[in-house]
Amino acid sequence: MDDSLLPVVDEVTALAGGGKRLRPAFAYWGWRGLTGPDGEDDDAVLRAVAALELVHASALVHDDVMDAASTRRGRPATHLGFATRHGAASLDGDGAAFGVGAAILVGDLALVWSDELLRRSGISTEALIRARPVWDRMRTEVTAGQYLDLLRAAGGLPGPQGALTVARYKSAGYTVQRPLQLGAALAGAGEQAADTYSGIGLPLGEAFQLRDDVLGVFGDPAVTGKSADDDLREGKQTLLISLAEERTDAAGRALLARGLGNPAATPADLDAVRALIVSTGARDQVEQRIADQTARARQAIGDAAIAEDARTALDGLAVAATSRNA
Template identity: 80%
Template sequence: MTLHPLPRPNRRSTASWADTESVITGAERRQPAPRPPAQLSSAPLAGADLPRIRSAVAAALSGFLEEQRAVLTGMDPSLTPVVDEVTAVADGGKRLRPAFAYWGWRGAVEAVSGPAEDDAAVLRAVAALEFVHASALVHDDVMDGALTRRGRPATHIGFASRHADLTLSGDAAAFGVGAAILVGDLALVWSDELLRRSGISAAALARARSVWDTMRTEVTAGQYLDLLRAAGGLPGAEGALAVARYKSAGYTVQRPLQLGAALAGAGPRAAEVYTAIGLPLGEAFQLRDDVLGVFGDPDVMGKSADDDLREGKQTLLVALAAEEADDAGRRLLAECLGNPDCGSDDLDALRGLIESTGARARVEQRIAEQTARARDAIAEAPIAEEARAALDALAVAATSRTA
């Protein structure tokens, strides 16, 4: 089947971003896709200022979590493992979402009249995205039945083990799932609180809310679409791409960029420009994640390369392999994808099927095309030059990573 290209903005003269209308756009326009270059050149990541951004985000999260630790332990000391778990899930990671939001702000702020938000306050505000991400990870692991996350037990597995260690009554697995749902919910609650308490102005907070609310609605809807697809709904490659867009692409790149624009006070033109960058780049990011989930190095990924296959993730890789597989290949998919009892030889055979059907090559091509589309949009965007360089570097890093 045809994988339809994502939209590009209308070609028109650069307009001022200096208005405060909503940065949420409606249905995006479809335009012909550009021909991708034969090879994407690398962009220097140093220009993205990631060490400073990551340090500021880590400090914001750490300070906030220490306050929340005092609140929860003041309620009851037995709540300590809950805040410990949110802390562990939010720790580490690539901090790409805050980086995209920060550079979305930097890209737009110079063209907007009036006083700019304080840099440190903006960094605290965008750090709240990490709690949204932590919530999504915890809930996703429950739905997928994942065993590990970033080299440690998934939240529901860890709390099930705690149940057993404390010799509590009832079913340990059910306790673990219930605790994980609440940990994910708490991370989402705290994302709101950190944004509100970040130190940005009341006007900037009000502008940010429309993007923030849309983003959280989309990621929750995307999780449901993923659940539906796993149960046989939303079939084929188009279904896989729909899940990728709403579950990951929006809240990974598009909405963080738009959040930054809202903090700057930019208007609808900024939303259009950042959508042209964010949707293809967010999709490419998720597709890279899917490839790494099957073919990545476990020592680098922090989890087994068998996990996605054992959990039966219905990615674009799987959809394309199913389209091209012969009868034996389709039987292998039916018998082993999502079957935890299949051994390593069977899972290697599944990887071989994904390779031999050309599914992996097609996904790699899709990643290259969508990354090129995003980089074209970055090159043409009416944004500050330092932000253009930073976003281009982030685009390359996000789609060529090994973990």
């Protein structure tokens, strides 16, 4: 179309070039666990499940815009990167607004390309027809989950249960449950297999998101690729924060009110919030929930009627997804 679009393509490429590849891995092994000798071509399935990485890239870009995040995967968040391009090229208008607009379009393009990659992956027409309902449901859920996250940040969906509801729809479902079910659909498995994968995916997806929340506050930026202060400066209402609010006193709640969602908060202010999360036992409680939900998922993997190589791979993914440091 035009050479000036190359930075847009480069940005999608950079976003899709990083990350842990968990969603495609769950989908692939979900397929391998149930497929027979006359199933889909392996390379075609790999291309189909790779489309999940483009869905994820889209969600990351849009999430960073809504959260006003500064970094992603060790590089400037997309909206900041394009704002910098605006300034470097001495373009007219507001650079920040240009960056936000460009990031929205980068995310949209990644979502469009995810659909195109699935459709052109080479899987059979029958497999594509089976996959579409899961695919559509997953993309609807993650979009709805983003709205629920906005709503919670504005005071809706209060308390620990509200935090878990956001985690369920914004991340947990589309990280594990729906990818596994996508694999089952590609294999031509029925409702029983989909239910089995829900029994694995829902607790494991929640544990994955809770680990992400812990890393967002206590992680090493050199390892995670994002600032450990962003979630606190944004005032992200995770389960950690809800539990700390419940367990602290008036002085503690005042500390949270001063530190959370305050762009001017000092490093000492944010360290005090971290200390409060630890001293109230909120971090320990979240860690225990991660351990309990991971154990539930691993038990379900052990009980599932799937191929042994897939069982081994899924159990390894369960451990990696919930005990990671990035």
